[in-house]
Amino acid sequence: MARSGWNFLFAAWMVALGATLGALFIGEIMGQMPCTTCWYQRIFMFPLIVLLGIAAYRKDLTVWVYALPLVLIGLLVAIYHSLLYTGVIPEPIELCGAGPSCSGDTMLLLGAVPIPFLSLVAFSLISILLVLVARSPSK
Template sequence: MSTRTVDLEEPADVAPDAPARHLAPLYAAWVVALVATLGALFVGEVMGQAPCVLCWYQRIAMFPLAVVLGIAAFRGDRGVRVYALPLAIAGLAVAAFHALLYAGIVSEAIEPCGAGPSCASADMTIFGGLPLPYLSVSAFAAITLLLVRRFDRKRA
């Protein structure tokens, strides 16, 4: 008869026997968050584009996701959805509003920007015309979908 010891440092939802392919969406979500975080830092610090108010709110959601998803991916933490999905959804909501404002669909009268760069400025582009608000929506949507996909499957 074999007995299994439990490591007290290991979270309850960690599945050490889970195949690596089951963690692929989690790793992919982490890579998206990491690339988005590094991209935001590059645009702000290297290119010198000051972030608008809505960009700051999106950073508040994205930067922790890069850390949280990275730790969860390497630990195989199946409980990551509880604390990562709310951040991803909140960031997606702000990014969607920002994209609508940038596209001119949302009225300038309810623009949340005060001092600082305009949230709908034409210079909010990178790589020859890709609007930053649209890239942000794409990143948050991808992370949200990967987290939902990751946990829609039955546990092994």
């Protein structure tokens, strides 16, 4: 049964890797500068590649203890950003940072999915997977 815990851990690492590569692609290849709130989300996502990758390599199913706080803080920032983007929070989107805005049409992936929602999905998936790791038998 420990194998299922490792599978959840590996899946969490893959989500973090995909989210980070996606953020780097959008910023470096597509040339879209992230807003300040996007940078805060990256601060909590980027270290997860290292933490979850090493834990998956070492089969350390206790990684959830120190990775989940990073994920939950990143999730809170992503929720705030998504609420700001959708207008639920009444502040204009420019207040999410002094840099670029996330409100333009260039912030849509495939013309339909807002980029701020991708971070919300990634942090949500990783948190669910880490809870499954925590609940899996260790041996």
